[in-house]
Amino acid sequence: MDNNSSTDNNFIKLLQEYKLKFLSKDLMAGLSVAAIALPQNMAYALIVGVSPIYGIYTSIMSMIIATLVSKTRYVVVGPTNMLAMAIASNLSSISNENYLSVIFLLTFLVGLFQFLLGVFKLGDLVTYVSHPVIIGLSTGAALLIGSGQLQNFLGLSLDGGINFFTEVYTVLTNLDGINTLTLSLGFFTVAMILILDKIKSELPSYLLALVISTIAVYVFNLENTLNTVGTLPNSLFNINLFFFDIKLIRSLASESLSVALLGLIQTVAVLKSLGHKSEQEREVNREFISQGIINVTSSFFSCFASAPSFTNSFANYQAGAKTRLSQFFVAATIMLFVILFSPFVKYVPIVGLSALVIVVAIRIIDIEEIKRTITTTKVDALIFLITFGAAIVMPSLDYAIYFGVLASLIVVLKESKKANVEPIRYDEESEAVKREELNELAEINDKHECIVLNLSGDLHFSTAEDLKDKLNKVYSAGENFVIRLRHIEQIDITVVKELEKFIVKVKTGDGEVTFSGVNEDNYEVLKRYGIVSDLGDEKIFRSGDELLDSTREAVEATNGEEANKKTEEQ
Structure with a gap:
């Protein structure tokens, strides 16, 4: 159908431009x-x-x-x-x-x-x-x-x-x-x-x-x-x-x-x-x-x-x-x-x-x-x-x-309270990505050197409680985590505060947290709150041009640090 059917805005103009051939129709x-x-x-x-x-x-x-x-x-x-x-x-x-x-x-x-x-x-x-x-x-x-x-x-x-x-x-x-x-x-x-x-x-x-x-x-x-x-x-x-x-x-x-x-x-x-x-x-x-x-x-x-x-x-x-x-x-x-x-x-x-x-x-x-x-x-x-x-x-x-x-x-409102937290595993050798279920992480925690948590959707104050529950569910002492924010357009202070609590919890358990896929807006939020200074800029990987680019770098860096730590301990 004709999408231009709404252009006759002025009635006087319509009469002035009216064509006689339209009259019969x-x-x-x-x-x-x-x-x-x-x-x-x-x-x-x-x-x-x-x-x-x-x-x-x-x-x-x-x-x-x-x-x-x-x-x-x-x-x-x-x-x-x-x-x-x-x-x-x-x-x-x-x-x-x-x-x-x-x-x-x-x-x-x-x-x-x-x-x-x-x-x-x-x-x-x-x-x-x-x-x-x-x-x-x-x-x-x-x-x-x-x-x-x-x-x-x-x-x-x-x-x-x-x-x-x-x-x-x-x-x-x-x-x-x-x-x-x-x-x-x-x-x-x-x-x-x-x-x-x-x-x-x-x-x-x-x-x-x-x-x-x-x-x-x-x-x-x-x-x-x-x-x-x-x-x-x-x-x-x-x-x-x-x-x-x-x-x-x-x-x-x-x-x-x-x-x-x-x-x-x-x-x-x-x-x-x-x-x-x-x-x-x-x-x-x-x-x-x-x-x-x-x-x-x-x-x-x-x-x-x-x-x-x-x-x-x-x-x-x-x-x-x-x-x-x-x-x-x-x-x-x-x-x-x-x-x-x-x-x-x-x-x-x-x-x-x-x-x-x-x-x-x-x-x-x-x-x-x-x-x-x-x-x-x-x-x-x-x-x-x-x-x-x-x-x-x-x-x-x-x-x-x-x-x-x-x-x-x-x-x-009920749906907006849900935080999308999806564990993914990056295989360095095959460069393949595998999604894991939250309830399966307890079984695979001892098999991987770091866990990548892919966050997506809108993260605002109403999702903070659900985010906290899901982060606590994946937590395991001594594990390293990469939190991927590639699909997060913006976050608010309530969510950042829950992320900070998780960082403190992981560090207390002798683990590390790294962020990947961070866009400019979210980087500024993390910086103003103090996350960047607490973790160090080297722990914040910006969004890359290619899919999983920054996440790959974050995983490699985290695994490298973990390997060095184990070597030093030996």
Whole structure:
């Protein structure tokens, strides 16, 4: 894919340099994406817990603003299933009369967090969200999304549960209230989606299935029997000046940050999918600033939080979009559709949108990826299960994000405490290198005149304790040691202090310690601490141009000294 797709930085410049031959491509891409985005985004509004009209508002407004401020060519923003689920779960305790205003305030705060994260170049925070976290989060969210639509699909109207299990339990204990007509139309819509996908994958199956179910409602006069979208407002956009309540802002801070981070995860996923690999960090930070502007601005136009959509962005690319104006044409197409077919939209059945959401939720679950995640390593399996478990058990989705990230950090910190100490044996005759196991050194200590300890990785304060344990494990009185630092970029004072203790211990046991593979930075650290003066400069061998060059010299020098010592003793 084209890696130069992010160069249209200035919108005015884009218009000035716009070529007429791009118009047909961008327009057709806009029409194609609109056919996918319109039904999906209306359905995602249901996940949030608001009228589908707010999905239309969010689609149009976010895409128009993104066209003006975004930096990427193919990315299409709008409501997404994950973000919608995160909003709904985080605001589940808010009363109905305040729900909309709180959603708009949350959207503003999400945008503010996104903007600040981008400005301060904190886009790399996503590196703490590991692959098992993403898989666990998306799988858990899929179950929450599906279970959250069961009531609409079955024609029930009950108080929702606080998590996946209570939601399912509530539905199962009220099956006697099922509306068979609603259920029938729901299954009909699902069947239409699956059949249309089977016939020809290029068809906008979601839109066509929804249109067919809407026609059924209109033809059979079911609008008074089933829940429908209802009459649309006369104006598409109303400026909404919601109240900035400091107490409410404080209570929404954690939820807003989790939704903002989820938006970052989706941004990175979309950028990767479109091939923006060469300048990914810069792209993420710039796009996050753009996402912040989009959400802050759209929050004043009755919109909920939006993010880059993988489905719509990839469809935009596949449809042959040439510039980010294609996203404007998506918004314009949706707007035109709503204006022209406003009388028809009111017949759209809620159960049809619920059926669409349930199909999307099922397709989110990637069984093969879950199997790979669980079977690859025990650590990955544990992180997946923690994240997935938190998603379906805890009352809001932000717990899953935080628990998953915390589990990943614990693993990273645990691994960072390990010091890599690898004993190697250098044979002077064959010039061969043989690696030894730490637990075998006790058996070979009496066979070799010196032991080479190859240190690698990062050596910092958290590894000092493990380094001390491993050095003590290899220690044997009267042995000489060469400590190889070739693969150590830097060391800190805590580590140097442990090395000093080991040197003292070896010397007390009538042995010698020599350093090899020492780069300039590490030499200066050893010199400033006093190791160089204590051992003597002749005991510090600098990194050579050839592999094991300085280590070879250190071994030969150490063995030579040992031979001289034995001769003198004789």
